[in-house]
Amino acid sequence: MRSYETIDDAVESCMLSRIYNGFHFRSGLEVGVEMGRARANYILDNHLTRREEVEHLELADF
Numbered sequence: 001m002r003s004y005e006t007i008d009d010a011v012e013s014c015m016l017s018r019i020y021n022g023f024h025f026r027s028g029l030e031v032g033v034e035m036g037r038a039r040a041n042y043i044l045d046n047h048l049t050r051r052e053e054v055e056h057l058e059l060a061d062f
Contacts, residue, residue, distance in 0.1 A: 004010040015029045
């Protein structure tokens with residue numbers, strides 16, 4: 001089993017394996033990673049609440 005220091009290391013490893021196996025071109029994978037990061041940032045910014053903001057809520061608020 002592989003382990004990675006960061007998520008970026010795992011992404012890079014996944015990208016390289018897809019290139020080496022001939023499944024994808026590097027340019028397509030790089031665009032896909034950019035799109036994935038943009039989508040993740042949008043979700044984090046618009047749909048998730050930070051833990052500090054939730055601590056003051058009561059169960060009745062839900």
